[in-house]
Amino acid sequence: VSIAYVFGAPRALLGVGVGVIAVAVWIRHRRTRIRKRRTAGALACVEIVENLAADLRSGALHHVAIERLALEFDQLTEVHAAILNGSDVAEAWKRSSSQPGCESFAWVGAAWAVATESGAPLAEVLDSLAAEIRNESDLLRDVEAAVAPARSTALLMAVLPVFALGMGSGMGASPGETITKNIWGAGSVTLGIVLAVIGVFWVDRIAEGVERQ
Secondary structure: OHHHHHHOHHHHHHHHHHHHHHHHHHHHHHHHHHHHHHHHHHHHHHHHHHHHHHHHHOOOOHHHHHHHHHOOOHHHHHHHHHHHHOOOHHHHHHHHOOOOOOOOHHHHHHHHHHHHHHOOOHHHHHHHHHHHHHHHHHHHHHHHHHHHHHHHHHHHHHHHHHHHHHHHHHOOOOHHHHHHHOHHHHHHHHHHHHHHHHHHHHHHHHHHHHHHO
16 A cells, blocks of 8 residues: 555556566576576486496496596585495485486486395496486487477567557557556556466476476
């Protein structure tokens, strides 16, 4: 009530719309960062498993191979610590799988446990595992590329009304005055902002559901 009293009801409504936009931009930026971290993590996991398999196949000891890779990949910090402390390395792999994009480390942990208990050659298992992880990583990138146009289209549709306001001004109309001084104009703009944001997040949710499959 006080905001509406000071700035007027139309501007108060527009302030709500601007707040919705600010929150939406922050949420989408955060989700984009999470997706990039997941993609980067998945690529790192592929390199880790492939390099580890190659090192073991060439005759390197487990702890030596992990120590070398830990200098390059932060994702191996917990596994490296487990080797140094003499704790359960397989469990360390499984705990490391909670990192973004590193879900496949759980498979490495299972393979490590089997190799430790049975004495089976770990390098061969990791070779097959690396190929499977790379296939999944490539599939994830393909899916992300496929849904990117849908995300871009939703965002474009959300910002089109801004261009419409500009066109209205160019044609001699006064859309700025209408939406800042008329309660119905401000209300329409705010409602449009809310619906546009809902549409963008709806498309994002559908795209994320496809990526998780």
